[in-house]
Amino acid sequence: MTFKNYTTPIKSIHTIYTFYRDGFRGMVLGKKLWTIILIKLFVMFVVLKLFFFPNYLNKNFQTDEEKGNFVLEQITANASKSQSK
Amino acid sequence: MVDIDLSMVNWARAQFALTAMYHWIFVPLTLGLSFLCAFFESIYVRTGDKQWRAITKFWMTLFGINFAIGVATGIILEFEFGTNWSNYSWIVGDIFGAPLAIEGIFAFFLEATFFAVMFFGWHRVSKGFHLFSTWMVAIGSNLSAVWILVANGWMQNPVGMIFNPETARFEMNSFSEVVFNPVAVSKFVHTSSSGFLFASLFVLTISCWYLIKGRHIQMAKKSIVVASVFGLLSSSFVAFTGDESAYEVAQKQPMKLAAIEGLYKGQTKAPIEAGILNHDKKPGDDQDPFIVKVKIPFLLSLLANRSLNSFVPGIDDLVYGNKEQNIEGVASKINKGKAAINDLALFKQARKEKNSQKADLALADFRKNQEYMGYGYLNTPEEAVPPVAIPYYAFHIMVTLGSFFPVLFAVFLFYAVKGSLTQQKWLLPIGLISGLLGLIAQQSGWVVAEVGRQPWAINGLLPVKMATTNLSAVNVQITFFMFLGLFTILLAAEITIMLKQISIGPEGGSLK
Numbered sequence: 001m002t003f004k005n006y007t008t009p010i011k012s013i014h015t016i017y018t019f020y021r022d023g024f025r026g027m028v029l030g031k032k033l034w035t036i037i038l039i040k041l042f043v044m045f046v047v048l049k050l051f052f053f054p055n056y057l058n059k060n061f062q063t064d065e066e067k068g069n070f071v072l073e074q075i076t077a078n079a080s081k082s083q084s085k
Numbered sequence: 086m087v088d089i090d091l092s093m094v095n096w097a098r099a100q101f102a103l104t105a106m107y108h109w110i111f112v113p114l115t116l117g118l119s120f121l122c123a124f125f126e127s128i129y130v131r132t133g134d135k136q137w138r139a140i141t142k143f144w145m146t147l148f149g150i151n152f153a154i155g156v157a158t159g160i161i162l163e164f165e166f167g168t169n170w171s172n173y174s175w176i177v178g179d180i181f182g183a184p185l186a187i188e189g190i191f192a193f194f195l196e197a198t199f200f201a202v203m204f205f206g207w208h209r210v211s212k213g214f215h216l217f218s219t220w221m222v223a224i225g226s227n228l229s230a231v232w233i234l235v236a237n238g239w240m241q242n243p244v245g246m247i248f249n250p251e252t253a254r255f256e257m258n259s260f261s262e263v264v265f266n267p268v269a270v271s272k273f274v275h276t277s278s279s280g281f282l283f284a285s286l287f288v289l290t291i292s293c294w295y296l297i298k299g300r301h302i303q304m305a306k307k308s309i310v311v312a313s314v315f316g317l318l319s320s321s322f323v324a325f326t327g328d329e330s331a332y333e334v335a336q337k338q339p340m341k342l343a344a345i346e347g348l349y350k351g352q353t354k355a356p357i358e359a360g361i362l363n364h365d366k367k368p369g370d371d372q373d374p375f376i377v378k379v380k381i382p383f384l385l386s387l388l389a390n391r392s393l394n395s396f397v398p399g400i401d402d403l404v405y406g407n408k409e410q411n412i413e414g415v416a417s418k419i420n421k422g423k424a425a426i427n428d429l430a431l432f433k434q435a436r437k438e439k440n441s442q443k444a445d446l447a448l449a450d451f452r453k454n455q456e457y458m459g460y461g462y463l464n465t466p467e468e469a470v471p472p473v474a475i476p477y478y479a480f481h482i483m484v485t486l487g488s489f490f491p492v493l494f495a496v497f498l499f500y501a502v503k504g505s506l507t508q509q510k511w512l513l514p515i516g517l518i519s520g521l522l523g524l525i526a527q528q529s530g531w532v533v534a535e536v537g538r539q540p541w542a543i544n545g546l547l548p549v550k551m552a553t554t555n556l557s558a559v560n561v562q563i564t565f566f567m568f569l570g571l572f573t574i575l576l577a578a579e580i581t582i583m584l585k586q587i588s589i590g591p592e593g594g595s596l597k
Contacts, residue, residue, distance in 0.1 A: 023205025029146070029586070030204070033153035036578055041157060043571065048164060052564050055167035056554045057175055064252070071175045072253040075551060076430040078462070 094550050096561040097169040100568060102535070104161050106528055107572040111155025111579075113527050116230060116277055117284020117319070118148040119223035122203075123216075124311055130216050140304050142207070143591040144288065145219075147583060149204060154579040159233075161568065169561055173542050173552035179256045180246055180263065181236050188232035195225025227277050234276055238269025241534070242337040243543050248455055250432050250448060255543075271333045272534075275326040278319050279530060282490060283523040285316030289497065290520030291587055293513045296506065301590050306506060309516075313498035320491040327487060328388065334537075335389035338544060340403050341537035344473045345480035346385060347374045348399040351407060355385035355397040359481060362474055368404050368467050400473070404466045415466035422461025425454035459546040468548075471539040479532035486526040493519060 027034070057067045122145045129137035163185075166174040174181075202210060202218035210218075239245075245262030246255040257263055289312050292305035335342045342348075347362055348355070360378030386395045396410050406414025428451035435444035463469060497516060500506045506513075538544060542552035 019205060019209060020201060022209075023201060026205075029582070030149075032582070033150065036575075037153055037156060040575065044157060044160060044164075048161070048564070048567070052567065053164035053168045056171035056556075058167070067175055068252040068254065071172050072250075072429070072433055074172055074555070075176075075253065076426055076433060078426065 093558040113280035113283040116280030139591040171554040184232040234273040242268035281319035285312040286523035288312035293516035317494040351399040351402040357384040418460040421454040421457035425458040426461040476537035479529040483529040
């Protein structure tokens with residue numbers, strides 16, 4: 001780590017903190033980009049994920065065994081009614 | 086029998102393709118522009134010339150805009166896995182878990198940590214540490230891509246796993262086989278170097294715009310020199326890795342190779358034929374696959390098998406079999422696949438009845454044919470053929486543009502070194518549109534890779550139609566148009582912000 005004025009671990013943490021704090025405070029175009037990122041993440045995780053993209057298996061089944069049995073049922077469904085053995 | 090709503094499958098496919106194609110606008114630019122920023126900054130640190138610092142900050146700002154708009158767009162693909170592709174995501178969960186988790190860790194530690202230093206650190210950390218951070222962002226971004234492409238490579242050539250009939254999952258039994266899967270390796274080097282190429286074209290496009298407008302001429306010229314060198318090296322490497330990638334396709338996915346070459350009847354000493362496809366052509370009929378064509382003798386045999394006299398199977402050989410060449414037809418594979426599925430069903434039934442002897446017998450029978458399991462879901466042998474025209478034309482667009490780019494970079498480099506770039510009025514408009522051509526080549530490459538492997542989600546093991554969730558098509562249609570809207574807004578935002586920053590030019594300073 002070669003942050004300027006680095007001498008002790010505590011001072012180093014403080015330097016890193018002020019580095020990020022001043023960086024975020026000094027943003028101009030960056031603020032616009034962060035706004036876009038936050039809106040995008042909100043739309044993705046709060047709107048789309050919650051209301052439109054539930055995980056089908058997690059929503060309908062509790063355990064891995066149930067999920068496995070369901071998928072097994074799906075991929076063998078055609079076979080089960082025409083078993084030749 | 087489970088009713089499969091084919092329109093749902095197609096909408097889910099379209100939605101995934103839409104998301105992936107939008108995502109792939111941002112990613113290659115990140116992969117390549119991060120390295121270009123590192124080159125610009127290395128020159129600045131070495132020379133101490135403040136103009137190079139301004140150049141670095143300018144391209145770093147555009148890199149930052151692209152990164153910010155593009156970040157997390159890939160997460161939507163993971164949402165789609167859980168909702169639209171639940172069978173698939175369950176079946177491959179054990180394989181994809183490790184690579185995607187490693188990708189997340191790399192992305193967080195290497196990109197996120199050093200990204201802040203890269204943008205906030207000018208004048209606050211030493212020049213050397215700032216440069217180190219820029220290189221780490223470049224390396225980190227590209228290492229993130231490794232793991233995604235390992236996952237994609239596994240879908241094209243599933244290795245290092247065994248199917249567990251109790252859990253209905255493919256389980257990894259060799260991490261090294263998955264990571265060093267030859268398809269994944271060739272895919273990574275080809276894809277990342279194509280990102281370098283695309284970013285070099287992007288720099289060329291914007292620099293040419295400045296030269297045409299007569300603004301920031303010194304910056305534009307210097308940027309063109311670096312981009313041309315990087316672009317020339319990258320495009321040459323792309324050609325080399327593309328050849329390796331095609332060789333792997335020939336060995337592991339011969340149907341894809343036959344489709345992208347429009348080859349129906351296999352041949353020894355096979356020529357490469359290219360032209361306009363006959364769209365009435367069907368597998369097994371006697372029509373010529375081409376309406377108009379040119380032919381280069383021996384070349385396909387050489388490219389596919391590294392031997393001029395070798396046999397390259399065509400679609401008809403792969404679908405209907407070819408005893409002479411010891412190629413098994415799809416009909417026979419369908420029978421074996423159906424037997425595997427029946428044995429899997431028997432195993433499931435025996436486990437339910439707690440009849441371990443019957444279960445062991447069914448499992449032993451299943452293992453005999455498990456490699457053909459996916460074929461058991463096909464209704465006809467012809468279903469194993471991808472839609473030939475799409476990968477064929479996409480492949481030829483990609484190859485044509487890929488052959489043009491090294492020449493373009495060489496010409497730009499020649500005139501830039503000669504110092505007469507601004508006098509080449511004919512060349513600058515070509516440079517101006519080169520970024521768009523690069524984007525078309527990028528997208529065509531993914532069309533070849535993904536449409537060419539149809540009907541498979543996992544090559545030979547799971548067709549796309551069995552990978553989906555049994556949802557109604559309406560659900561997927563709604564979210565398709567939502568994504569179309571969301572991504573279009575994001576793309577418009579990126580273009581607007583970038584154009585504004587480009588119009589300000591290097592005096593806009595670094596991204597703050």
